[in-house]
Amino acid sequence: MKLYFAPRTRATRARWLLEELGVPYELVKLDLARQENSTPAYLAVHPLGEVPALVDGDVTLLESLAICLHLADRFPEKHLAPLPGSAERGPYYQWMTFAEMSLEPVVMEFYRHAQLSEEKKADAHSEEALAKHRTRLGAVLDVINEGLSGREFLVGGAFTAADVVMASILHLANTLRLLDGQPRLVEYVKRHTQRPAVRKAVSG
Numbered sequence: 001m002k003l004y005f006a007p008r009t010r011a012t013r014a015r016w017l018l019e020e021l022g023v024p025y026e027l028v029k030l031d032l033a034r035q036e037n038s039t040p041a042y043l044a045v046h047p048l049g050e051v052p053a054l055v056d057g058d059v060t061l062l063e064s065l066a067i068c069l070h071l072a073d074r075f076p077e078k079h080l081a082p083l084p085g086s087a088e089r090g091p092y093y094q095w096m097t098f099a100e101m102s103l104e105p106v107v108m109e110f111y112r113h114a115q116l117s118e119e120k121k122a123d124a125h126s127e128e129a130l131a132k133h134r135t136r137l138g139a140v141l142d143v144i145n146e147g148l149s150g151r152e153f154l155v156g157g158a159f160t161a162a163d164v165v166m167a168s169i170l171h172l173a174n175t176l177r178l179l180d181g182q183p184r185l186v187e188y189v190k191r192h193t194q195r196p197a198v199r200k201a202v203s204g
């Protein structure tokens with residue numbers, strides 16, 4: 001397997017999962033600042049020039065969520081995904097997609113806002129939009145907080161790929177100081193980002 005990767009991007013979640021699985025893979029690092037993701041060679045792999053992309057045999061996969069779902073299923077003996085049809089499989093899909101479809105978009109609104117100039121940040125329209133996003137974010141975080149009530153992991157009492165995806169996005173939220181007032185979520189992020197596989201996934 002070959003993972004196309006760039007540091008501090010959504011590709012880290014795929015690399016983290018590969019490290020958790022402990023399976024061999026080739027890492028192809030792209031320097032986004034040098035636009036190595038815009039070469040004809042890479043556009044032939046990912047037509048949008050985004051990372052990650054995973055080549056697994058004859059199949060090339062785009063989308064970090066699809067890559068994580070695929071990798072966790074591909075090595076069932078590693079127990080990083082509940083089996084299809086099991087009671088835990090539905091909640092597993094739920095948390096994977098909740099992280100990607102409900103949490104990530106609102107966190108990205110704050111990420112983009114943080115990149116604005118001070119002048120644009122102070123703009124009334126921007127302030128108003130941010131207030132709306134803050135309400136939405138609070139509601140989304142409350143759902144996750146409730147889901148983690150009395151549990152260490154999202155699904156079935158054990159670490160799964162759903163924790164990789166959720167903790168990755170919550171980690172970004174935490175660096176943006178969006179988890180202030182959510183101690184359970186901060187603790188969840190800290191616990192998961194201290195895993196040895198994370199250290200390997202962000203190294204070198």
Ligand SMILES: N[C@@H](CCC(=O)N[C@@H](CS)C(=O)NCC(=O)O)C(=O)O
Nearest residue numbers: 009010032049050051052063064065
């Ligand atoms: N939904 C896609 C989004 C991929 C994406 O937007 N990747 C960003 C990095 S996080 C990227 O490669 N951007 C290209 C660039 O910055 O030039 C996924 O989850 O894989």
